[in-house]
Amino acid sequence: MAASIPFGHGLSEGGRQTAVEHDAELMLRVREGDVQSFELLLKRHRAPVIHFLYRMVQNQSVSEELAQEVFLRVYRSRSHYEPTAKFSTWIFRIATHLALNWLRDHRHERGQESLDEEAFEGVVRQVRDHRPTVEQSMVGRARLEEVRRAIEMLPAKQRAAVLMHKYEELEYSQIAAILECSESAVKSLLFRAYESLRSRLAHFNV
């Protein structure tokens, strides 16, 4: 079933290839006017795109607003779609550019923003199952805040590269196509980004 194919994570090379071909096939059906295929694409890519945007802009409502724009653009472009690149590369390219533009346009506001409460949701949700003590919960929040700040302090392109590499498990070639640079430039971006994260999160023990 199309909708049951997970995105990226945990797929074998063959499974990944099948998912890639299936995405292109679905998009070609969308081009022919099949709205159900668009719903399937949305179902498969919705969460990865929103999560990526959330980690980029660190604001839940903005990330959803940007994600809406991403899928609107995909839908608008349906009649001109040609499967020349992987669908995931294309959709993350749109998402990355929207996020980079948003960060550029709001960079002054971001500096003055107080802590985003939504950023804590993850850890709270994670530890809730294990019935944490108040102290554990506070430590968890503090650690998460450190991670969030460390990511936020990365230059926007490095941030995008790390998020696509770590969470979306995109290949170097895909990240290169999305950021419009060479693969070696991506490797260098990633190495510098992880170097910064290593020094900022050196004391982080999970």
Next chain:
Amino acid sequence: MEPVRCPIQNSKNAAMLLDYLDRRLDWSATIEFERHISGCAACQQTLAAQREVWNALDSWSPGPVSEDFDRRLFERIGQEERKPVWTRAWRWLTTAAMPFHFKPAMPLAAACMVIVAGFLLQAPREADLGAELKTELLEVEQVEQTLGDVEMLRDLGVDDDAGIRL
């Protein structure tokens, strides 16, 4: 096989550490790199620190997606579908055709349109002028040729109209 150069010392090999942790290295490269790590304290330290970073990043999971996300999206799609064609075409031109908000693209496109419009307005006039000039030159040439012929006939003493010797 050439021994692995320390990725810490050599920026060219820097991604090797990530590839190793990510299991993206092939079998022989993995063996070779592990041989290097066993004797390199700097690499061991960096790998341990990188694992910690990844563990830290793993702890950051975003919140759930709003339940009405799809409904809002399809509402927006519906609204767009109901808009007049020219509005959609303009929207496509400014977003889908240029999905990356390349800001200088719009003024650049406007400038190009002005140049093209100017060229199109100018081009037919130039073509007309060219045609007029060509006709005039042809007429002058014909008159000159006729006068030359008449002169030649006069020289030969032939009446132009009657064809008899003057």
